Amino acid sequence: MNHTSYIEISESAIQNNIDFIKQFLGDETIFSSVVKGNAYGHGINIYCPLAYKYGIRHFSVSDAHEAYELKSCLPNDDVEIMIMGMIENDQLSWAINNNISFYVFEENRLKNALFYAKKFKKTAQIHIEVETGMNRTGFEKSQITSIIDFVKSNSKFLKLKSVCSHLAGAESITNYKRISKQRKNFKLIKKEIKQHVNSSPLFHLASSAATIRYPKTQLDLVRIGILQFGYFPTKEILVHYFNKEKTFVNPLKRIVSWKSSVMDIKVVKSGEFIGYGTSYFTNEETTIAIIPVGYSSGYNRLLSNRGKVLINGDRFNVIGTVNMNMMAVDITHNKNIKKGDEVVLIGSQKEKEITVSSFNDSIQLINYELLTRLPKNLPRIITK
Numbered sequence: 001m002n003h004t005s006y007i008e009i010s011e012s013a014i015q016n017n018i019d020f021i022k023q024f025l026g027d028e029t030i031f032s033s034v035v036k037g038n039a040y041g042h043g044i045n046i047y048c049p050l051a052y053k054y055g056i057r058h059f060s061v062s063d064a065h066e067a068y069e070l071k072s073c074l075p076n077d078d079v080e081i082m083i084m085g086m087i088e089n090d091q092l093s094w095a096i097n098n099n100i101s102f103y104v105f106e107e108n109r110l111k112n113a114l115f116y117a118k119k120f121k122k123t124a125q126i127h128i129e130v131e132t133g134m135n136r137t138g139f140e141k142s143q144i145t146s147i148i149d150f151v152k153s154n155s156k157f158l159k160l161k162s163v164c165s166h167l168a169g170a171e172s173i174t175n176y177k178r179i180s181k182q183r184k185n186f187k188l189i190k191k192e193i194k195q196h197v198n199s200s201p202l203f204h205l206a207s208s209a210a211t212i213r214y215p216k217t218q219l220d221l222v223r224i225g226i227l228q229f230g231y232f233p234t235k236e237i238l239v240h241y242f243n244k245e246k247t248f249v250n251p252l253k254r255i256v257s258w259k260s261s262v263m264d265i266k267v268v269k270s271g272e273f274i275g276y277g278t279s280y281f282t283n284e285e286t287t288i289a290i291i292p293v294g295y296s297s298g299y300n301r302l303l304s305n306r307g308k309v310l311i312n313g314d315r316f317n318v319i320g321t322v323n324m325n326m327m328a329v330d331i332t333h334n335k336n337i338k339k340g341d342e343v344v345l346i347g348s349q350k351e352k353e354i355t356v357s358s359f360n361d362s363i364q365l366i367n368y369e370l371l372t373r374l375p376k377n378l379p380r381i382i383t384k
């Protein structure tokens with residue numbers, strides 16, 4: 001059955017972005033592809049097999065359910081899957097049995113990991129998360145020696161894969177001081193741990209923003225989310241990149257396009273309200289096209305009277321409120337539009353483009369949020 005709107009995923013854009021990121025990283029740095037939030041809305045089952053095809057062998061997800069979904073869609077097992085957030089105890093045993101690695105940031109999870117590893121005679125692959133100043137999850141510096149000792153004395157069942165932390169907003173220079181402090185804290189912790197263990201775990205700290213702005217934070221591994229989907233985390237990071245590389249060419253390509261079609265066209269007399277309520281009043285005879293997309297499809301209601309779409313290569317305004325399943329667009333000045341014509345909500349049509357970042361300009365919807373709100377049930381089609 002056809003859906004009222006669909007998403008296109010560009011394979012060549014995926015390849016382009018992965019290639020760019022790889023060449024930007026140090027030779028020794030592992031590229032972990034962060035695919036939480038349904039691969040930032042692109043669809044784990046669509047994006048991840050393609051990322052695998054273009055060389056990704058390390059993925060990060062937020063919870064066990066995502067790890068399960070990811071594992072089921074990859075062609076081979078030669079991949080590390082790292083869970084950065086939530087795992088229930090029963091999922092912990094699944095993870096351990098399937099060599100899925102996971103963050104440990106509190107003692108209970110560490111003890112449970114040991115319990116299940118012993119029970120199944122397996123080795124749990126763990127990443128010790130340390131607190132450096134984000135104040136979210138992570139062991140305090142004072143706890144680290146005893147945690148490491150615990151891992152060491154159970155090395156048959158606990159393998160220390162890495163030690164990690166997360167920066168609290170490297171995408172904005174306003175956080176410079178805080179980030180600098182975190183980097184310093186991590187360095188000290190790294191030194192302490194290195195003196196304390198024989199095996200050498202990986203150390204990682206950077207996501208997309210730090211990878212670009214503070215290349216020294218790339219260390220052994222980077223956790224890259226938004227960049228691989230074709231966006232710099234903020235315009236600030238893009239400008240930083242431009243300045244540093246002395247270019248104005250954005251090396252990344254948008255992967256996603258979002259399209260629908262015109263469902264109906266009608267003429268509304270001058271002096272009428274359009275749709276629910278009174279938010280749009282016609283001052284002239286107005287031709288509207290009805291698009292079968294609304295907030296239930298991920299088109300934010302804040303885009304009422306603000307959104308823009310492309311039809312026939314021209315840009316048109318959303319007028320009135322965005323409904324649950326449809327919205328109206330003012331096409332008064334284009335008489336050629338017909339029912340069934342393609343409507344672009346995100347993407348290009350002829351010479352024009354609706355970018356993901358344009359939503360940030362109009363309603364402060366950051367690219368991360370817009371993308372992850374694209375519903376899972378919209379069909380996703382892979383294009384060249």
Ligand SMILES: *Cc1c(COP(=O)(O)O)cnc(C)c1O
Pocket residue numbers: 034036084166206207208209223224225226227233
């Ligand atoms: C989401 C996330 C990332 C990736 O962030 P981007 O800004 O999208 O690169 C990295 N690390 C952790 C812990 C995350 O939660």
